[in-house]
Amino acid sequence: MDAALKALAEPRRRAILKLVWSQELPATEIAAQFGDVSRPAISQHLAVLKEAELVTERRDGTRRLYRANPQTMAELRAFLDDYWTSGLERLRDAAEAAEDRKRKTPNKQTPTKQAPKKGEK
């Protein structure tokens, strides 16, 4: 996952990934989309993407064909999602435990039904 995040930090690699998102393309055709970048540089980007398992490579004779690897993409998405989803679940558990303690000791500034609306400490 770390490798995927790092691989995606490079704008050119994101552009390459988008090219092969829904179609498999040979390296030559990918390179042709980037007139300002050398062929070896594109090969290097493809190698990084492949290493990070963001794309898969297939050989067809002398050609190398690339396409996005949906599984790693889904994992990346899941990582970002999970960060907050699991965080909020733990927030709920911690806050409810705190609320329980408050409700069980009513003599200590119990909050009434409505929480104070503005600015009260």
Added chain:
Amino acid sequence: MAELVREILIDATPETIWPFLVEPEQHLQWMGTEAELDPRPGGVYRVLVHGENPGVGEFVEVVPQEKVLFTFGWDIPEHPIPAGSTTVEISLHPEGEKTLVRLVHRGLPDDAVSDHTGGWDHFLDRLATAATGGDPGPDVR
């Protein structure tokens, strides 16, 4: 995922929940192993998860018991979401004796979005579609 929204209903009042968002000691009960929080506009937000992966930004808006807004990103070289590059808003909505907590993680830095390759924003939208089983279709810009 230009915008990620998560909601959770908590059986506690906003008064009880609030300190968990802005007080380091309480924050660590649900996220992070180290937290540095200075909950006022411009104040630091820094939460280390597992002693690393520092989530870093600064507070933008702090309305006690209602909402907190801070910038957010990861303080890791070459991370696609750099420190302070996105915003997270957590708001508290009382519902009877419970509270609906809504978290909205928004946006990407302008330089990423305006990037001529289409940017992270555009990319993540497609990523989200694909991850949920849809076909983002050919990428025609």
